[in-house]
Amino acid sequence: MLKLFNSLTRTIEEFKPIKPDQVGLYTCGPTVYNYAHIGNLRTMIMSDLLRRVFEYNAYEVKQIMNITDVGHLTSDADTGEDKMEKNAKTKQDVLAIAEKYTKSFLNDLKALNIESPTIMPKASEHVAEQIEMIESLINKGFAYQSDEAVYFDVSKFPEYNKLIGQNLDEMKLGARQEVVQDPKKKNPIDFVLWFKTVGRYENHILRWDSPWGTGFPGWHIECSAMSNKYLGMTFDIHTAGIDLKFPHNTNEIAQSESANGKPFANFWLHGEHLLIQDGRMGKSEGNFITLQTLIDKGFNPLAFRYLVLTSHYRSKLNFTWESLQAAQNALNNLNQEVSSFDEPRVGCAQFEQDFLQAVNNDLDTPKAIAIMWDLIKTDEFPASAKAQTLFKFDQVLGLKLEETWKKSKAIPKEVQKLVDEREEARKTKDFAKSDELRKEIETAGYLLDDTLDGYKIKKKF
Ligand SMILES: [Zn+2]
Structure with missing residues (x-):
């Protein structure tokens, strides 16, 4: 039984899909105006982990x-510049910026061994679907237009605060006095569905024709329109970083449920923040860390994945260089152990059962990692059985252990030549030369053990 903490109901619930054996999963993706930082990537690893656990359970x-x-504007309060257009002068610029950072984001996913989403739709290519949904909201009385924009009328959706579970008054939502308000906006909490290219957005580069004149969609409507198109009105599960809970995810629910008259996502999973040396990450604080920053410092991207797995997704994770180094060391040790494994065979049933139970208990990866190390250290099973079970675990963990094992078995020609020369030296009892060759082999990244059955060679991590 797979149990997950549903942020919508704030309880642990048994996961039940709408269609047997199938899961529809929607994940809020990146705004491609800059590199993803490692906080964004933590959320992506959580979504990947969830997906892998579903697949592990044969969904x-x-x-x-x-x-x-x-x-996506620079402020959540429907104000500021469009993030995509901050450094752009022409449509060509916007497209080039989007292409550059989308490519970088996809590279990050690959480096972190995150499975590719089934479909990655772009907001700018789904404007017709967004317009259609806004029209439906207007027709049903959930939206109204002013000279500047089309707004969602929050007063028409009494369940607006159900995801945040807080009274709207407690949230200090009216604290935006410094912003010049549209006089025709009924309520400060109403949010934009469609911006008209007038006034402050007169020069907006990307623009489309619509029943309300030329303009461009608000940020939140894209996720409602695209989930609707690809997963249907009601789907199984929606994931995002916790900072998107309000207003973005809250507004997605309001739009979709009002337009469709049906529930939106049955489950919501929110990933907690990644803190950088105990603080919030931001460019102004000078601690905006990307995956490339880690790679440039000599870390394996999978060491970051390992670090993320050692904490539960609903706990804050404090990133420090020391913690990343510890994760890198653990991963090196793991790879070292794996490279000494024999051909996988049979498996360790009890460990597999414990592991399944851990990941099915609201994705308890810290426990799953502990079980993995217990397996590696146990003397109860031969290495072939451990290998079988460990590679199974890695379908969830995604640390590329089987790949490491296969690579470690392939000894490069030049190293094999040194090994053969050393065997020759040992036969003629030239121990000085034999020792020297062993050092050379080590420099080339391999460890040689002499056993009663002859030598054993493995890759050094
Ligand atoms: Zn979204």
């Missing part, structure tokens, strides 16, 4: 992750 997963390339 077929359809995962949609949007690419935001229009409408």
